[in-house]
Structures are given as structure tokens and as C-alpha cells.
Amino acid sequence: xxxxxxxxxxxxGLLALATIASSNTEGDILYMQRQAWKDPNNxxxxxxxxxxxxxxxxxxxxxxxxxxxxxxxxDAGISGTLIPELGGLKNLQYxxxxxxxxxxxxxxxxxxxxxxxxxxxxDNLLTGTIPxxxxxIRMLRFLRLYRNKPSHEACQVES
Numbered sequence: 001x002x003x004x005x006x007x008x009x010x011x012x013g014l015l016a017l018a019t020i021a022s023s024n025t026e027g028d029i030l031y032m033q034r035q036a037w038k039d040p041n042n043x044x045x046x047x048x049x050x051x052x053x054x055x056x057x058x059x060x061x062x063x064x065x066x067x068x069x070x071x072x073x074x075d076a077g078i079s080g081t082l083i084p085e086l087g088g089l090k091n092l093q094y095x096x097x098x099x100x101x102x103x104x105x106x107x108x109x110x111x112x113x114x115x116x117x118x119x120x121x122x123d124n125l126l127t128g129t130i131p132x133x134x135x136x137i138r139m140l141r142f143l144r145l146y147r148n149k150p151s152h153e154a155c156q157v158e159s
Contacts, residue, residue, distance in 0.1 A: 026068045027054040029085045037080035037102075043073060063091060070094040074120075078102065087112035098144065099123040106145075108133045116140055123147040 079101035087109025111133020
């Protein structure tokens with residue numbers, strides 16, 4: 001009986017540790033993104049990597065497992081690029097960054113976000129083509145990319 005109780009406690013501890021590690025990884029990714037942005041209005045100032053997980057940060061929503069499901073920074077005045085590491089937010093469902101000054105291309109790694117339902121990046125300064133990897137996201141229902149600064153090929157999906 002004691003062996004079962006000990007094994008159950010060990011398993012519970014390992015699951016808790018895995019949840020903490022996952023949350024910290026997601027926090028690390030979002031903090032890296034924060035570092036890549038200019039934030040003149042201090043909108044992402046609460047994105048503090050020393051906190052337990054990013055679920056307490058403003059503009060970030062998590063599920064009951066403390067995994068990031070939503071990042072909403074519409075009309076926040078941020079500028080800079082999107083980092084490829086965003087593709088590591090495995091439970092992200094909503095990425096809404098419209099009406100900012102985000103530049104560069106859309107990272108192909110966003111195609112790894114298999115839970116993504118909404119990707120809204122309109123009214124930014126994005127360039128380049130739409131990554132073909134976005135076609136891998138079966139859950140994607142809303143893709144809004146209009147009012148950017150695309151190249152002449154931007155209406156084509158890269159192959």
C-alpha cells in the first residue's frame with residue numbers, strides 16, 4: 001500500500017514539474033518576443049520572466065493547465081518582428097496582433113501551431129509571402145493579413 005502511495009505521489013510530482021516546465025518554456029518564448037519588440041507604451045511590461053508562469057501577464061490567456069492559449073495585443077503600438085520561437089506555443093489558439101507596426105515576414109514556424117484557430121495580423125508592416133506551413137493548421141478558421149506591406153508575390157502561398 002505504501003509503495004502505491006509513494007508511486008502516486010511521485011507521479012503527481014512529476015506531472016506538476018512538467019506543467020511548471022511547460023509554463024516556463026512558454027514564458028521564455030513570450031519574453032524573447034517581448035525583447036524583439038519596441039514597446040513605447042509599455043503594454044508588455046508585465047511580461048516578467050521571473051514570475052512562475054506567463055498566465056499572470058497582461059494580454060496573455062491560459063487554459064486550466066497553465067498553458068498559453070491566447071495572446072491579444074491589438075492596437076498596442078508595438079513594433080519589431082515576430083520571432084520563429086512563437087511556433088513553440090503548442091496550445092496557442094488565438095494570436096491577435098493587428099493594428100501595430102510589426103515588420104518582417106511571418107515565421108514559417110507558425111505552421112507548428114496545430115491548435116491555432118485565429119491568426120490576425122492585419123494592419124501591420126509585414127512583408128513577404130504567406131508561409132505554406134500555415135496550411136498545416138487544420139484548426140485555423142480565421143486568417144486576417146490584409147493592410148500590410150507585402151511584396152508583389154504576397155498574394156501567393158510560398159511552396
